[in-house]
Amino acid sequence: MDDTLAGLLAVEAEAMRRLEGATAAAAIEALEREVLGNASALAEARRGLRALPEGARREAGRAINEIAARLAERLAERRFLVAAAEEASRLDAERLDITLPGRGVRPGAAHLVMQVLEEVTDVFVALGYTVADGPEVETAFYNFDALNTPPTHPARLESDTLYVVHGPDPEGVLLRTQTSPVQARYMEQHPPPVYIVSPGRVFRRDTTDATHTPVFHQMEGLAVDAGVTFADLKGTLAHFAREFFGPGQRVRFVPHFFPFTEPSAEMLTSCFSCEGGGCRVCGGSGWIELLGCGMVDPNVFEAVGYDPASVSGFAFGVGVDRLAMIRYGVPELRFFFDPDLRVLEQYR
Ligand code: DAH
Numbered sequence: 001m002d003d004t005l006a007g008l009l010a011v012e013a014e015a016m017r018r019l020e021g022a023t024a025a026a027a028i029e030a031l032e033r034e035v036l037g038n039a040s041a042l043a044e045a046r047r048g049l050r051a052l053p054e055g056a057r058r059e060a061g062r063a064i065n066e067i068a069a070r071l072a073e074r075l076a077e078r079r080f081l082v083a084a085a086e087e088a089s090r091l092d093a094e095r096l097d098i099t100l101p102g103r104g105v106r107p108g109a110a111h112l113v114m115q116v117l118e119e120v121t122d123v124f125v126a127l128g129y130t131v132a133d134g135p136e137v138e139t140a141f142y143n144f145d146a147l148n149t150p151p152t153h154p155a156r157l158e159s160d161t162l163y164v165v166h167g168p169d170p171e172g173v174l175l176r177t178q179t180s181p182v183q184a185r186y187m188e189q190h191p192p193p194v195y196i197v198s199p200g201r202v203f204r205r206d207t208t209d210a211t212h213t214p215v216f217h218q219m220e221g222l223a224v225d226a227g228v229t230f231a232d233l234k235g236t237l238a239h240f241a242r243e244f245f246g247p248g249q250r251v252r253f254v255p256h257f258f259p260f261t262e263p264s265a266e267m268l269t270s271c272f273s274c275e276g277g278g279c280r281v282c283g284g285s286g287w288i289e290l291l292g293c294g295m296v297d298p299n300v301f302e303a304v305g306y307d308p309a310s311v312s313g314f315a316f317g318v319g320v321d322r323l324a325m326i327r328y329g330v331p332e333l334r335f336f337f338d339p340d341l342r343v344l345e346q347y348r
Pocket residue numbers: 177178179180220221258260261264291292293294314315316317318
């Protein structure tokens with residue numbers, strides 16, 4: 001039995017040495033099976049105890065148990081250390097560095113012209129107007145003829161209007177030069193009363209400069225009912241100027257000419273920047289030209305099948321980009337059409 005015990009002590013020493021270097025839980029488990037399992041030298045020695053006489057058996061049994069207990073203790077200790085080290089390195093690997101700047105999502109924003117377009121539309125929607133739409137590629141009939149514009153009118157020239165098909169009038173096809181054709185299209189389809197606004201893109205054969213671009217935006221308005229007067233036009237458009245520029249705005253109407261309205265006027269509003277004193281915004285006059293307007297010409301009513309004896313109405317057309325330029329002090333119209341975010345982002 002002494003030989004056996006000596007052998008077990010050697011197994012213990014060897015196991016202790018191997019445990020020192022063990023860094024993986026699996027290796028420790030394998031070692032445990034090897035030295036304490038059923039097939040181990042220890043188990044074998046225990047089985048051999050039965051053959052010993054009583055006194056020697058007890059002594060040898062105690063010695064075997066002591067070896068087994070020391071081994072079990074060291075195995076448990078090592079297992080704990082390795083598990084702690086494994087957890088520490090896993091935590092390290094999974095660490096989230098919250099001091100790194102995030103990859104932010106940059107929210108987009110509506111273009112300033114679209115913001116203004118919606119705001120202007122809202123002023124009229126609040127008055128009970130509805131929004132009507134029309135095509136950007138339009139016929140000469142709706143862009144000009146239905147709007148009482150004679151074949152000789154200079155706006156119809158190729159030097160002013162971008163034609164898709166410069167066919168014989170009124171069949172020519174063009175990029176609409178104004179939102180006014182929506183008036184005619186809408187009235188053809190709907191009986192009076194009519195209260196509509198129609199914002200959208202328009203096109204002209206203009207060379208780009210500070211106040212001209214070949215594409216820009218307008219909003220058309222049309223009110224047709226029994227007994228609509230110029231007083232309604234003035235009240236409605238003055239309300240619009242005050243909603244958009246501020247409650248103190250004064251407005252002024254000066255005679256003008258548009259083929260589709262009679263009488264026609266241009267509406268000016270007091271300069272919100274200098275309040276009449278004269279400044280860069282208004283060019284020194286104290287007044288800003290805002291829009292064209294007038295009472296719908298009876299010829300327009302006839303062209304769409306309305307009876308000019310039983311209805312009357314007013315119409316107006318306002319440049320949306322121009323409104324944005326005036327209110328936000330944008331010096332160049334072309335800024336709105338340049339895809340330069342450094343410029344556009346200033347007007348988010
Ligand atoms: N269509 C005109 C333009 O582009 C603006 C305009 C003036 C529209 C008078 C109207 C109006 O409806 O009555 O210059």
